Amino acid sequence: MLKKCCDLLEQQQLKIAFIESASSGYLSSQFSIYKNSGAEILLGGLVSYDPSIKIDILNIDAQLIEKYTAESAEVTKAMAIQGKKLFCQADIIVACTGLLKPGGSATENKPEGTFFISILYLNEIHNFHYFIQGTPLDKLTLLTQYIAEEIIKLIQGV
Secondary structure: OHHHHHHHHHHOOOOEEEEEOOOOOHHHHHHHOOOOHHHHOEEEEEEOOOHHHHHHOOOOOHHHHHHHOOOOHHHHHHHHHHHHHHOOOOOEEEEEEEOOOOOOOOOOOOOOOEEEEEEEEOOEEEEEEEEOOOOHHHHHHHHHHHHHHHHHHHHHOO
16 A cells, blocks of 8 residues: 555655654655655655654644643644645645554543544645554554555545
8 A cells, every 4th residue: 555655646746744753753764665755755754752842843832732732633733734834845744643652641532552643735634543553563554554545545536
């Protein structure tokens, strides 16, 4: 699915950038390994694992993080919006927060394995919420596939 997504991005001459928290650069790395990805589709990414990076570099309002937590749909959406300012040449911005491992803002309603994704495409934000079980690497692998599928659907207008 990832290769299909990268091929479609290349065919459509679309540039992508990632604003990552829970995935710690994994998404950017996966989108960079296919033929021509680095030169043709991937502009780059920012790992904003610590909330201070969200606040100081992405200019996310600290009160938003305090109210909803750093791992929330609200903060993820703000990351996508602010990410477009950093990567203004990108056609697609993918922002990711979540709980890859124990800790963070995990609760009974938001357990480990919860991920929030916001994809900014054609000036519209598309929000996704996943719960993925397994090892951290299993979670990231499946998350990458889910994101690739969503990007394909958005580009194809499905």
